[in-house]
Amino acid sequence: xxxxxxxxxxxxxxxxxxxxxxxxxxxxxxxxxxxxxxxxxxxxxxxxxxxxxxxxxxxxxxxxxxxxxxxxxxxxxxxxxxxxxxxxxxxxxxxxxxxxxxxxxxxxxxxxxxxxxxxxxxxxxxxxxxxxxxxxxxxxxxxxxxxxxxxxxxxxxxxxxxxxxxxxxxxxxxxxxxxxxxxxxxxxxxxxxxxxxxxxxxxxxxxxxxxxxxxxxxxxxxxxxxxxxxxxxxxxxxxxxxxxxxxxxxxxxxxxxxxxxxxxxxxxxxxxxxxxxxxxxxxxxxxxxxxxxxxxxxxxxxxxxxxxxxxxxxxxxxxxxxxxxxxxxxxxxxxxxxxxxxxxxxxxxxxxxxxxxxxxxxxxxxxxxxxxxxxxxxxxxxxxxxxxxxxxxxxxxxxxxxxxxxxxxxxxxxxx
Amino acid sequence: xxxxxxxxxxxxxxxxxxxxxxxxxxxxxxxxxxxxxxxxxxxxxxxxxxxxxxxx
Numbered sequence: 001x002x003x004x005x006x007x008x009x010x011x012x013x014x015x016x017x018x019x020x021x022x023x024x025x026x027x028x029x030x031x032x033x034x035x036x037x038x039x040x041x042x043x044x045x046x047x048x049x050x051x052x053x054x055x056x057x058x059x060x061x062x063x064x065x066x067x068x069x070x071x072x073x074x075x076x077x078x079x080x081x082x083x084x085x086x087x088x089x090x091x092x093x094x095x096x097x098x099x100x101x102x103x104x105x106x107x108x109x110x111x112x113x114x115x116x117x118x119x120x121x122x123x124x125x126x127x128x129x130x131x132x133x134x135x136x137x138x139x140x141x142x143x144x145x146x147x148x149x150x151x152x153x154x155x156x157x158x159x160x161x162x163x164x165x166x167x168x169x170x171x172x173x174x175x176x177x178x179x180x181x182x183x184x185x186x187x188x189x190x191x192x193x194x195x196x197x198x199x200x201x202x203x204x205x206x207x208x209x210x211x212x213x214x215x216x217x218x219x220x221x222x223x224x225x226x227x228x229x230x231x232x233x234x235x236x237x238x239x240x241x242x243x244x245x246x247x248x249x250x251x252x253x254x255x256x257x258x259x260x261x262x263x264x265x266x267x268x269x270x271x272x273x274x275x276x277x278x279x280x281x282x283x284x285x286x287x288x289x290x291x292x293x294x295x296x297x298x299x300x301x302x303x304x305x306x307x308x309x310x311x312x313x314x315x316x317x318x319x320x321x322x323x324x325x326x327x328x329x330x331x332x333x334x335x336x337x338x339x340x341x342x343x344x345x346x347x348x349x350x351x352x353x354x355x356x357x358x359x360x361x362x363x364x365x366x367x368x369x370x371x372x373x374x375x376x377x378x379x380x381x382x383x384x385x386x387x388x389x390x391x392x393x394x395x396x397x398x399x400x401x402x403x404x405x406x407x408x409x410x411x412x413x414x415x416x
Numbered sequence: 417x418x419x420x421x422x423x424x425x426x427x428x429x430x431x432x433x434x435x436x437x438x439x440x441x442x443x444x445x446x447x448x449x450x451x452x453x454x455x456x457x458x459x460x461x462x463x464x465x466x467x468x469x470x471x472x
Contacts, residue, residue, distance in 0.1 A: 217426035224426075228433040232440055239444040277449035308453060334452035372444040375451040380440035387432050394425070 006031055007042045016151055018097045019075055024151040032148065034155055044158045046147060055079055057088045058104060058192075058200045061150045065196035067102075067111060067187070070094045076150030082141040091152055099153050102192075103173075103184050107200065108207030109192045110173060110184035119181040120167075120174050128167055128174065130183055135167035135174050137408045138208055166208065170402075173209035186210050206402040214395035225388045232380050240372040248278070249367040253347045255284075255291060255360050263348040266365070268300060276338045277373050281366040282310045283330040288357025289314070290327075293349045293365065299341040308335055312363070315354055334373060 003014050011028035015021040015035055023043065024033050034041040055077055063074045076091035088104040101112040114130075121129050128135040145158045164177035171186035186209045189200050203210075214221075251266040284291050290313035297306045313327040345367065351359045396411075403409035443450060 213423050213425045217423040217429070220423070220426045221429050224430045224433050228437050231437050235437075235441050235444055242447075273447035276447040277452055334449055335454075336449035336452035337454060370449065371447045373449045373452065376440060376443050376449060379450050380436055383436045384433055387429065387436065391425070391429050
């Protein structure tokens with residue numbers, strides 16, 4: 001097709017015959033001109049209001065790039081809107097002059113990977129499918145053309161207000177309009193910048209078909225969680241075997257006359273690990289009485305002393321509600337961070353009674369090595385589960401953000 | 417493995433889990449109990465003085 005003149009302003013236009021131009025936008029007067037068999041026809045005038053017609057497209061007419069194995073050249077740009085919400089549809093010709101599309105939504109790019117009536121199938125449950133992925137309805141709206149530039153191998157109707165439906169299954173968005181499907185695949189902005197040698201603004205929010213890194217990584221995250229828990233269990237069992245049910249100390253503290261009885265000594269016993277956790281068990285057959293043992297671990301080599309106190313108390317009686325008991329004749333406590341060494345245990349008791357109780361005559365003291373206490377395992381398990389819950393929460397939040405502009409969001413309950 | 421290479425979220429998640437497991441292994445290996453009563457140590461007070469006096 002040779003150069004033609006704009007029927008409106010007589011400006012010279014040069015349709016690209018290689019792509020089979022059927023519509024060209026006059027760069028001078030913004031008229032939309034149809035071309036058929038070397039004849040031109042004025043299809044309409046685009047608004048001259050720059051606030052509406054400003055294309056502000058990240059890709060300009062004539063920009064060349066290499067996207068996903070194709071050399072592409074921008075031949076036309078259409079800006080469409082549904083009320084205050086607008087987006088760009090960019091026509092690009094490849095090496096064979098076939099036209100493909102890039103859709104730009106709030107700075108998010110998607111390239112058309114299928115165009116036709118049969119791109120999307122319907123399965124037995126009446127769900128729409130694209131490449132075995134189930135598509136979910138995201139939006140149903142009407143759109144019209146508010147601005148255009150360049151040329152297109154079809155007739156652009158600016159008066160048409162056509163209805164479309166968008167279905168998504170990230171990274172895909174399948175748009176159904178006029179009985180045709182256009183399936184777009186999300187392309188990261190960085191890839192577009194590299195492909196076309198341009199610099200783009202940061203995309204706004206989450207693209208409707210933007211892949212979620214949380215979703216993409218959920219299998220790996222699940223595997224990490226399972227492996228972490230298995231490692232925790234194996235380590236706990238393996239190192240827990242160093243703990244022993246044989247008491248390091250198994251002694252009885254005489255409580256007949258604690259005021260005038262010197263501390264009793266037990267041991268010695270040896271702790272080999274840099275730090276050891278010890279479980280101290282105190283028991284006494286008392287009733288309506290208490291005893292409190294002061295326990296000191298004395299390192300025989302350094303004479304450093306680590307001491308603690310541990311007591312038991314048990315009370316019982318009968319009142320208007322019947323018999324009652326309070327306290328316990330048996331107590332345990334975990335003592336942590338005892339350094340390696342050879343230790344003696346010194347024990348000294350105090351006693352007391354309540355009501356008609358008899359003072360206890362003795363208390364048993366046992367010390368066990370607890371090198372890998374269950375509390376360590378439970379804490380680590382809790383942290384792993386919490387971390388996993390945070391991951392799931394972030395995944396949920398990402399999806400909720402994606403669907404925040406949709407009337408069909410599965411994350412928002414709407415009154416029917 | 418692919419998911420680890422290009423997915424920051426999974427890398428951070430994996431690193432967090434690794435740190436938790438590592439700290440757990442370190443604690444169990446050295447015999448450190450995260451929970452539990454810390455011994456009162458060498459700081460003398462009335463009871464400690466009494467028991468040590470008897471001991472001497």
